[in-house]
Amino acid sequence: MKVCVLAGDGIGPEITAEALRVLEALRGDGLDIEFEHALIGGCAVDATGDPYPEATSKLAREADAILLGAVGGPKWDALPREQRPERGLLRIRSELGVFANLRPAILYPELANASSLKPEVVSGLDILIVRELTGDIYFGQPRGIEVRDTQWGEQRVGWNTMIYAEEEIRRIGRVAFEAARKRSKKLCSVDKMNVLECTQLWREVISDMAADYPDVELSHMLVDNAAMQLVKAPKQFDVVVTGNMFGDILSDEASMLTGSIGMLPSASLDADNKGLYEPSHGSAPDIAGQGVANPLATILSAAMMLRYSFGDEGAALRVENAVRKVLAQGYRTGDIFEPGTTRVGTRQMGDAVLAAL
Ligand code: IPM
Numbered sequence: 001m002k003v004c005v006l007a008g009d010g011i012g013p014e015i016t017a018e019a020l021r022v023l024e025a026l027r028g029d030g031l032d033i034e035f036e037h038a039l040i041g042g043c044a045v046d047a048t049g050d051p052y053p054e055a056t057s058k059l060a061r062e063a064d065a066i067l068l069g070a071v072g073g074p075k076w077d078a079l080p081r082e083q084r085p086e087r088g089l090l091r092i093r094s095e096l097g098v099f100a101n102l103r104p105a106i107l108y109p110e111l112a113n114a115s116s117l118k119p120e121v122v123s124g125l126d127i128l129i130v131r132e133l134t135g136d137i138y139f140g141q142p143r144g145i146e147v148r149d150t151q152w153g154e155q156r157v158g159w160n161t162m163i164y165a166e167e168e169i170r171r172i173g174r175v176a177f178e179a180a181r182k183r184s185k186k187l188c189s190v191d192k193m194n195v196l197e198c199t200q201l202w203r204e205v206i207s208d209m210a211a212d213y214p215d216v217e218l219s220h221m222l223v224d225n226a227a228m229q230l231v232k233a234p235k236q237f238d239v240v241v242t243g244n245m246f247g248d249i250l251s252d253e254a255s256m257l258t259g260s261i262g263m264l265p266s267a268s269l270d271a272d273n274k275g276l277y278e279p280s281h282g283s284a285p286d287i288a289g290q291g292v293a294n295p296l297a298t299i300l301s302a303a304m305m306l307r308y309s310f311g312d313e314g315a316a317l318r319v320e321n322a323v324r325k326v327l328a329q330g331y332r333t334g335d336i337f338e339p340g341t342t343r344v345g346t347r348q349m350g351d352a353v354l355a356a357l
């Protein structure tokens with residue numbers, strides 16, 4: 001298997017290094033895996049002027065899977081939109097057609113106190129957010145900023161287009177229904193159908209699909225209510241399916257239920273399970289280069305790669321169990337540290353996972 005490694009910016013290189021050590025350790029056990037490194041995001045802008053250079057695109061297209069760290073940072077904030085590091089991320093998602101973004105939010109029992117919610121509200125939490133990743137207002141045309149005549153006189157207006165085609169909704173719906181089937185058979189679809197036509201269509205299409213999945217209990221929720229319910233009674237959810245924009249917001253919210261966004265992996269899959277794997281968090285420029293970032297979200301993303309792109313459930317479980325073990329042993333990076341546990345840096349956390357493996 002060929003894995004294209006895109007470490008990116010900020011803490012990206014530190015955390016991907018630990019995930020690669022974990023994958024390399026498994027290589028000894030019969031996993032046939034090769035790595036190729038390329039640039040994406042701000043580092044790619046610095047080197048080539050383009051956040052997603054052609055050389056990177058070629059490697060990504062040829063690879064069986066992609067492991068990505070994180071992109072962005074204040075250094076590139078003033079750049080025009082097309083050159084911003086995030087543009088690189090949006091382009092690779094779109095080019096590879098990885099429309100199904102799986103974001104599990106699991107509360108490890110050892111981290112019950114790291115959550116900002118009461119332990120009884122979050123204990124045992126295990127949610128899967130299925131976020132559509134290549135459509136919606138993120139990519140809809142037309143979009144722009146231009147000077148127009150308005151009721152306040154001539155001034156700049158900014159606009160975007162929220163748009164979904166039926167088939168685009170259906171294919172993410174299928175992923176979500178199938179995932180629900182393998183879990184507790186409950187699916188909640190989140191929209192804003194009381195205001196937005198685009199999401200009214202979303203609700204109609206998802207509702208129509210329910211007939212094909214009689215074993216799955218489908219419910220619908222408006223996004224504002226979903227945001228509230230997620231902090232009020234998060235355990236009512238199992239699989240949640242939603243569009244790109246709402247999924248972006250709700251997955252950040254869900255991540256904090258688990259104590260730290262530093263724990264949350266993600267997989268973005270196309271129709272053939274070719275995947276882009278990245279932690280759900282960003283590049284954390286404030287702690288970059290200090291060796292203190294939590295590598296577990298990236299290590300768990302590598303586990304998702306083993307599961308979905310390599311079809312190696314056994315290896316995926318080994319990595320996930322190793323992560324559980326280091327948490328049980330009391331190792332904590334700063335984001336999940338609490339008195340009585342052992343504070344470790346990025347590399348030491350990687351060492352602990354390797355030892356547990
Ligand atoms: C995410 C991030 C990205 C997104 C940004 C960095 C473009 O927030 O993966 O959730 O909005 O999709």
Ligand code: MG
Nearest residue numbers: 248249252280
């Ligand atoms: Mg986000």
